[in-house]
Amino acid sequence: MLTCAxxxxxxxxxxxxxxxxxKVVDSHSQIxxxxxxxxxxxxxxxxxxxxxxxLCAHSDLxxxxxxxxxxxxxxYKYAVCPFHNITQHEVALKWNAYHGILGIxxxxxxxxxxxxxxxxxxxxxxxxxxxxxxxxxxxxxxHTCGKRTRVVSVGEPDTCTYNITLESPLFCHSVFxxxxxxxxxxxxxxxAMSTLEFKHNVLTDEGLKVERRKILDRIGxxxxxxxFKDLEExxxxxxxxxxxxxxxxxxxxxxxxxxxxxELQxxxxELKRVVAESGLVFPDDL
Numbered sequence: 001m002l003t004c005a006x007x008x009x010x011x012x013x014x015x016x017x018x019x020x021x022x023k024v025v026d027s028h029s030q031i032x033x034x035x036x037x038x039x040x041x042x043x044x045x046x047x048x049x050x051x052x053x054x055l056c057a058h059s060d061l062x063x064x065x066x067x068x069x070x071x072x073x074x075x076y077k078y079a080v081c082p083f084h085n086i087t088q089h090e091v092a093l094k095w096n097a098y099h100g101i102l103g104i105x106x107x108x109x110x111x112x113x114x115x116x117x118x119x120x121x122x123x124x125x126x127x128x129x130x131x132x133x134x135x136x137x138x139x140x141x142x143h144t145c146g147k148r149t150r151v152v153s154v155g156e157p158d159t160c161t162y163n164i165t166l167e168s169p170l171f172c173h174s175v176f177x178x179x180x181x182x183x184x185x186x187x188x189x190x191x192a193m194s195t196l197e198f199k200h201n202v203l204t205d206e207g208l209k210v211e212r213r214k215i216l217d218r219i220g221x222x223x224x225x226x227x228f229k230d231l232e233e234x235x236x237x238x239x240x241x242x243x244x245x246x247x248x249x250x251x252x253x254x255x256x257x258x259x260x261x262x263e264l265q266x267x268x269x270e271l272k273r274v275v276a277e278s279g280l281v282f283p284d285d286l
Contacts, residue, residue, distance in 0.1 A: 049124050052084050052105035056221035057117065058176045064149060069166065071151035078102075080151050080166055086122050086139045100126040102162050103139035107223035113205070114212035116177045119143075121223070128160035139164055145172035179212075187215050206263060241268050 055062060061083070068081040075092040083105045090097035103122025110118055125137030139162040146152070146167025153165045175181050180191050194211040197203040203211065216222035245264055 046085075046087060046099065046101050048085060048101060048104050050104060053107055054220055055083055056108055056182065056216075056219070057083075058182050061170060061176060064168065064170065067149075069149060069151050071154060073154050078151065078154050078164065080141065080164060082141075082166065083120075086125075086141070086162070086164065100137075102126070102137045108221065110179065110216075113208055114216065115179055117143075117179060117182075125160075130159040135160060137162070141166055143168070143171045143177075145169070179216075182221075183215065184219065187219060191215055204259075206259070210266075238271060241271060 055065065064082045065084065066081075068079045070077055070079050072078075072091065075090055077089045077091050079087045079089070081087075085104050086102045087100065088102050089099045103125040106121045106123040108117050108120060110116065120141035120143065122139040122141060123136065125139070127134050128137050129135075137160045142163065142165040144152070144165060144167045147169060149166070149168035149170070151164060152167050153163075155163045157163055170176055180188060183191055191212065194203060194208055194215075198205075198208045213222055241264070245261075245268055
């Protein structure tokens with residue numbers, strides 16, 4: 001690890017004869033704790049706010065857990081440690097160079113029918129200021145096929161929100177991207193049954209999603225928490241759901257209405273749980 005000594009020479013004025021000692025700054029004053037990412041023996045480690053979430057993927061992907069892959073973009077080095085964390089390190093020789101956590105492994109997002117893994121979400125990174133509000137940094141990790149495991153791109157499409165692409169030969173095979181192959185044997189039968197019922201029109205698209213969400217929820221691989229930009233957005237969606245719920249309740253007569261009603265009820269229950277977990281209280285007008 002490079003250690004930079006910044007010498008600040010304060011030259012005394014010859015007119016008053018005052019002597020001022022030379023000050024030596026031999027370590028970075030930094031945001032975050034430590035000067036390099038996790039999994040670097042001998043280095044000062046950054047301190048994460050929580051443990052990473054469960055792997056929730058094919059067991060063979062565990063071979064890249066505990067390894068970190070670096071890329072330098074402009075004046076920053078990014079270290080991607082799959083299923084653990086993503087960190088950023090300013091390589092410029094500055095007394096206040098930034099070293100911090102962009103996100104900690106949280107959960108997968110899935111395709112529309114929960115058949116395949118889509119992207120990896122890393123949340124609860126270091127604090128950041130956006131539009132005069134303090135938020136936590138987050139990162140979205142895209143997985144693509146490649147000849148070797150490496151980080152190929154890093155972007156910041158929105159303040160303190162990062163898009164990063166990791167390629168690897170592990171991501172070239174559907175065995176790693178199919179949700180079915182990541183399930184324990186006890187859940188594969190139910191997953192296959194839902195697929196069969198969907199193909200024979202026993203389950204609708206929404207019914208298939210419900211069944212597969214239940215499976216993922218049972219094994220702890222479904223993120224049910226919806227994130228809002230602020231309290232106003234949460235309250236606005238809550239009130240919109242209450243209004244739509246009431247309207248459907250009044251005119252619910254056909255089977256299509258009943259299905260819509262049930263779908264909305266599930267969304268309402270989910271939002272209500274998020275509100276409760278956030279310590280917020282709204283009047284229940286239902």
